[in-house]
Structure formats: C-alpha cells, structure tokens
Amino acid sequence: MTKKFTHALTTAALLLASPAVFAQKTYLHCGKLLDVRSGKLLAQQTIVVEKDRITAIQTGYTAASGPQDKVINLENRTVLPGLIDCHVHLESESSRNQFREQFTLNPADIAYRAQGYALTTLRAGFTTVRDCGGSGVNTSLRNAVAQGLVPGPRIYSAGMPISATGGHMDETDGLSLEQMAHAGNPINLANGPDQCRQAVREQFKRGADLIKIASTGGVLDLSKDGTGAQYTEEEIRAVVETARDLGLRVACHAHGAEGIKRAVRAGVTSIDHGSLMDDEAIKLMAKTRTWYVPTLIAGKSVADTTRTHPGYFPPVIAEKALNVGTKMQGTFARAYKAGVRVAFGTDAGVYRHGQNAKEFGYMTEAGMPPLEAIRTATLNAAELLGETADLGALEAGKLADIVAVDGDPLQDISALMRPRFVMKAGVAYRNE
Structure with a gap:
C-alpha cells in the first residue's frame, strides 16, 4: 500500500507539473497589433496568454495546442495594451x-x-x-x-x-x-x-x-x-x-x-x-x-x-x-x-x-x-x-492587460472610445 500511495503521489506531481495536461492557454488572434514602442501596426499576430501573463507574441494565427486551450478571434480589431x-x-x-x-x-x-x-x-x-x-x-x-x-x-x-x-x-x-x-x-x-x-x-x-x-x-x-x-x-x-x-x-x-x-x-x-x-x-x-x-x-x-x-x-x-x-x-x-x-x-x-x-x-x-x-x-x-516590468506594452512577460477596438486609433483616435474587448491579467471583462 505504501508503494502504491507513493506511486500515486509521484504521478500526481508529474501531472501537476505538466503544462500539456493542466495549463490552459489563451490565443488572441489580432488583426492588427500596435507595438507602442516602435509605433508600428503589426498585421496578423497571435498573443499567447497563460494565467495572468503574456508568454509569447507570434506572427500569424497560431492554433490552439491543447484541448483546454481557448482562441479569441480579434482578427477584425486593432489590439493595444491596456x-x-x-x-x-x-x-x-x-x-x-x-x-x-x-x-x-x-x-x-x-x-x-x-x-x-x-x-x-x-x-x-x-x-x-x-x-x-x-x-x-x-x-x-x-x-x-x-x-x-x-x-x-x-x-x-x-x-x-x-x-x-x-x-x-x-x-x-x-x-x-x-x-x-x-x-x-x-x-x-x-x-x-x-x-x-x-x-x-x-x-x-x-x-x-x-x-x-x-x-x-x-x-x-x-x-x-x-x-x-x-x-x-x-x-x-x-x-x-x-x-x-x-x-x-x-x-x-x-x-x-x-x-x-x-x-x-x-x-x-x-x-x-x-x-x-x-x-x-x-x-x-x-x-x-x-x-x-x-x-x-x-x-x-x-x-x-x-x-x-x-x-x-x-x-x-x-x-x-x-x-x-x-x-x-x-x-x-x-x-x-x-x-x-x-x-x-x-x-x-x-x-x-x-x-x-x-x-x-x-x-x-x-x-x-x-x-x-x-x-x-x-x-x-x-x-x-514605476511598473514598466509589468505594464505599458504588449510584450512577453508582462501582465496580460489587452484592449481591442474597431478601426485604427492612429488614424482615428476616437476609436479608443469604443473598446470591443478588454482583458486584465488574463481575464476578459468585455468581449463583443
């Protein structure tokens, strides 16, 4: 019984440590993504979010990698930092x-x-x-x-x-x-x-x-x-x-x-x-x-x-x-x-x-x-x-604070008055 119990604990620990089994990712498919540092609008980007953080930004629309993963379609939106x-x-x-x-x-x-x-x-x-x-x-x-x-x-x-x-x-x-x-x-x-x-x-x-x-x-x-x-x-x-x-x-x-x-x-x-x-x-x-x-x-x-x-x-x-x-x-x-x-x-x-x-x-x-x-x-x-490590840009490692709007705010700043998607720390509070 002791061996079985130990084996069960070991198996549970390995499963808990395995992102493929337990870690849910969210993939945001962004029609345009505003890089606030360069000022460039990047077309067809994917923001990968795990828990409360951005873990990657990838060119193209990345497919979900696991059964628990979620894809949010923002392909007709402009996406920028919270x-x-x-x-x-x-x-x-x-x-x-x-x-x-x-x-x-x-x-x-x-x-x-x-x-x-x-x-x-x-x-x-x-x-x-x-x-x-x-x-x-x-x-x-x-x-x-x-x-x-x-x-x-x-x-x-x-x-x-x-x-x-x-x-x-x-x-x-x-x-x-x-x-x-x-x-x-x-x-x-x-x-x-x-x-x-x-x-x-x-x-x-x-x-x-x-x-x-x-x-x-x-x-x-x-x-x-x-x-x-x-x-x-x-x-x-x-x-x-x-x-x-x-x-x-x-x-x-x-x-x-x-x-x-x-x-x-x-x-x-x-x-x-x-x-x-x-x-x-x-x-x-x-x-x-x-x-x-x-x-x-x-x-x-x-x-x-x-x-x-x-x-x-x-x-x-x-x-x-x-x-x-x-x-x-x-x-x-x-x-x-x-x-x-x-x-x-x-x-x-x-x-x-x-x-x-x-x-x-x-x-x-x-x-x-x-x-x-x-x-x-x-x-x-x-x-x-004093929070540049966590806030202010869409970059890997920062908190997943993300906003999406219709149109191009660089051409029409009033677009920021009409957010269609709002995420804070990986949780969506608005998703139209």
Missing part, C-alpha cells in the same frame, strides 16, 4: 447633489458606488488607474479588486490626500464656524514640515501606494481662489523626502504657477492639472523631467457644465471653472511642445466615469500625434507608476 489613467477618483462622480452628499452618505454607500464606477472604468479599456485621493474607501476598493472580490481596474491608491488648512482638500472649507468646530481637525490636514511628515506616515500606515498633496487651491472646492500657492517649498520637500524614505511617490495637485514651481523644485513625481503653468514652470518641468498629468477633460467638463447648466455649481466654483478650465488645453499645448514629459490622466469623477478616452481627443486637438497620446497612457504611465 490603458492606464494616472488620475481618477473612484469614490465619486459629479452631480448636482455632490456637496449635499458629503453630509448624507456613509462609507458603505460610497463603497457600493465606487464598485460600480470601477467596473465602468475597466470596461472602458482602462485596466490600471492611480486613484488620487478619497476617504480611504479607495484603498479598501483596491484591496477588494486585488483579492478578486469585485471587478475593477488595478488600483494604485493615494488614500486620503494631504492638504494645508483651508487648502483644496480641506473638506471644512465653506462651512459655518459651528460646523467647522464639529468636524474638528481632519487627519489629512498638515501645516509645517513636521506635520507634513506625520501626514505622510499616517497615509503610509493606512496602506497608501502613493502620496497626494495640493500645493495650490482647486476649482471644485468652496474657497475663493484656485490659483494661489498653499504650501511652502520646505513643507513640500518634507513630504517628498518622507515619502521617498517609505518607498512612495508624490502626486501634486497644482493649478497656479508659483505652487507648481515650488513643488517641482521640492521633487514631486508629478504635477497634476498644471493649468496655469508659466514659461518658467514649463522650462523647470522639462529640465527636471517631472511628469505632467494634464486632465484636460476635467477642465473642459467643468467649464462646459457651468455654461450649459446654470446653478449646477455654487457661484464661487462656477467662476473658477470658467477661469481655469478654459485655459488647460492651451497650457498643455505649450508644455508638450517644450518637451515636458506627459502621462495620461483625466480626473475621472469630475466628469462621468467611463468617458476617460475623450482625453485622447483633447490631447491630439492640442497638437500631440495620436501615437504619442497612446504612449502617454501606456509606456509613459507605466513609467510614472
């Missing part, structure tokens, strides 16, 4: 009720909504996102997606964004004195280098993948000015140095030129929005190779909504929306031409989730070629995240 949005807010979506809901929604309400927004984002072709600030539900959502409990894009969470008192992410802005007193001192508020260091460590303790700060005011808050600097260079440097010690990168919300320059000199990883960059700021960003995440769709959205839906925003926000939102695309054009490095980001949540790919159109309108725009959401975004 897209990456480096600035989203999965916890919320713009509505007339958004400010009231701060007082009526519970964390569980936010979580249920966020799950829906996450799935919408994934099905829109965005397989990875950088969530640039929420209540902490964003970090829990990241965990739930990673554990396979809910479907969604791969999430890099900033947790709660760090703000100066009275700054863009101070949620007590605009409240009565009584309400301010009742709210106390939110944990994301930090003033002075020591508090800034503590705030970074707090977000690290809560599981953040990156740190998000605001060095200027914003548009969608109740403060009267969205352009002025709100942190000193010394304070920002304290954030950056502490984050670096903990292995974290720093995303910086900034609209006004002075706040941008302070943040760049202090060493932040990215400037997000960058709406009112002056020539000095652009030159500084190009020299330091600081990433620029432009979020043009957010500026367009708030400005258009202000014009077409009077009363949608409180007057103080409406005024800022028209002042800042209308200038973002022009700033982007100047920065791109000056050689500033661009990574794709949209501020999803300021507009409806799932419309992220509209950003590509606004970028190309401003003078960026379609291939370069696609690279901002693939190669560049992967580099910003």
